[in-house]
Amino acid sequence: MAVVDYIQDRSRTLKPAFDPAKNPLRLWASLSLRQWGYFLVGFFAWTWDAFDFHTVTITYPELSATFDRTTKQISVGITLVLMFRPLGAATFGLAADRYGRKWPFVANCILLIIFELGTGFCQTYSQFLAIRALFGFAMGGIYGNAAATALEDCPEAARGMMSGIFQSGYPFGYLLATVFWKAFDENTPHGWRALFWFGAGPPVLLIIARLAMAETDTFQGRIPLRGARPSIGDFAEEIKLAVVRHWRILLYLIALMTGFNFMSHGTQDLFPLMLRNKYGFDSTHITLIQVTANLGGVTGGTVVGFGSQIFGRRFSIIAACILGAALLYPYTFVSGPGLYAAVFLEQFCVQGAWGVIPIHLIELSPAAFRTFVVGTSYQLGNLVSAASNSIETAIGERYPLPARDGERIYDYSLVICIFAACVFVYNILVTGIGPERRGMALSNDDLDEELGPDMVSDTWDMQQSIPARRY
Structure with missing residues (x-):
């Protein structure tokens, strides 16, 4: 009966909140210069994380030729990145929650520089896979720390809009990767390697900017409650505590992030290959389409994020998924001028x-383990969806098209369309049954309850009892 009551409550609370809309310009102005500084560092860190990831997805053919491997084998490099991300998320997330956002972020960026440079110098397929696995560990630590840095000090009324802008860093990073690849592909003798070497540069600027900034106000407000810094044994105990105390919400967020990662990777990663193989588009045409798609993503993330402050988080997500599912057919089966509108609107919905x-x-997420829970749930969702590229390429090989210039090509349109449709339905269901805490005070600290000796309640129950606007 408790389960039935909960599901009925979830369905009732999907009704849009219709809170009064505020002028976006006034919301931007409500952020102080200090808050804008934190936001921009977090935004550009997330942007470059996306750039680094997509340097592989947009260079599949060149990597295949260099290492003499099939596209499916090269996609293993993507799978390894996704598989090792949770380890980085847990490591850097716990460090950021315990020692501060600043120094784990700096260490994270240093590793990104090293492994991005290393990828550009790989000479064998085995080296490529090894360095991408290490890169996955470093990349895993970015999201949780960047999101906490960017958003935890934001004024409550501006959270939805700033969240959308922050997440738009992902399609913006993809757009930058596409544009710079186009520039390097035609103007350097080093081919794909130059793109990876270039990718190691901007994190240096992020390190310099973060070193010039203090910890966020929200984190500093919790420092007196943290006490002395723990030993390695205490640190291990905190890891156990974080999992044991918050396993329900962590499992839910992992399930949610699994669907979302399948949605983004399923609609994006093989799309350039589909355009090249099935429709015979050249690199210039593909670049224009990808730029259009990512402009749609940037717009969608901002608009739907802003709308979630008015209509509610869950309602906004579900509405975007329904529209995205409806647009899948033109997104994958239209090859004429209408393709530009289709890709813009599809990625508007996905990134929205x-x-x-x-x-x-x-x-x-619980305040004391915010970076750990946000980053780890996101990256474990990535881990579950790690084989999305391999699944799609493997299924695509069952639907061959007539060979072109002696090259085998496959009907990835059909695969992407069916695969993404299933994922959209999954996301609608999981989001619909989940909790929502729009309007909660991010400065609340539940550390005394979490670290106290007489812990009996769990986070899921606590979410239903903490005073906050519930929808």
Whole structure:
């Protein structure tokens, strides 16, 4: 009966809140210069994380030729990155929650520089896989720390909009990767390697900017409650505590992030290959289409994120997923001029749903383990969806098209369409049954309850009892 009551409550609370809309310009002005500084560092860190990831997805053919491997084998490099991300998320997330956002972020960026440079110098397929696995560990630590840095000090009324802008860093990073790849592909003798070497540069600027800034106000407010810094044994105990105390909300967020990662990777990663193989588009045409798609993503993340402050987090996500599912056919089967509108609107919906996620995760996460829960749930969702590229390429090989210039090509349109449709339905269901805590005070600290000796309640129950606007 408790389960039935909960599901009925979830369905009733999907009714849009219709809170009064505020002028976006006034919301931007409500952030202080200090808050803008934190936001921009977090935004550009997330942007470059996306750039680094997509340097592989957009260079599949060149990597295949260099290492003499099939596209499916090269996609293993993507799978390894996704598989090792949770380890980095847990490591850097716990460090950021215990020691501060600043120094774990700096260490994280240093590793990104090293492994991005290393990828550009790989000479064998084995080296490529090894360095991408290490890169996955470093990349895993970015999301949780960047999201906490960017959003936890934001004024409550501006959270939805700033969350959408923050998440738009992902399609913006993809757009930058596409544009710079186009520039390097035609103007350097080093081919794909130059793109990876270039990718190691901007994190240096992020390190310099973060070193010039203090900890966020929200984190500093919790420092007196943290006590002395723990030993390695105490640190291990905190890891156990975080999992044992918050396993329900962590499992839910992992399930949510699994669907969202399948949605983004399923609609994006093989799309350039589909355009090249099935429709015979050249690199210039593909670049224009990808730029259009990512402009749609940037717009969607901002608009839907802003809308979630008015209509509610869950309602906004579900609405974007329904529209995205309806647009799948033109997205994958139209090859004429209408393709530009289709890709813009499809990624508007995909990244629009994603635009709600950063603040939704932060609001649902326990304050004392915010970076750990946000980053780890996101990256474990990535881990579950790690084989999305391999699954799609493997299924695609069952639907061959006539060979072109002696090259085998496959009907990835059909695969992407069916695969993404299933994922959209999954996301609608999981989001619909989940909790929401729009409007909660992010400065609340539940550390005394979490670390006290007589812990009996769990986070899920606590979410239903803490005074906050419930929808």
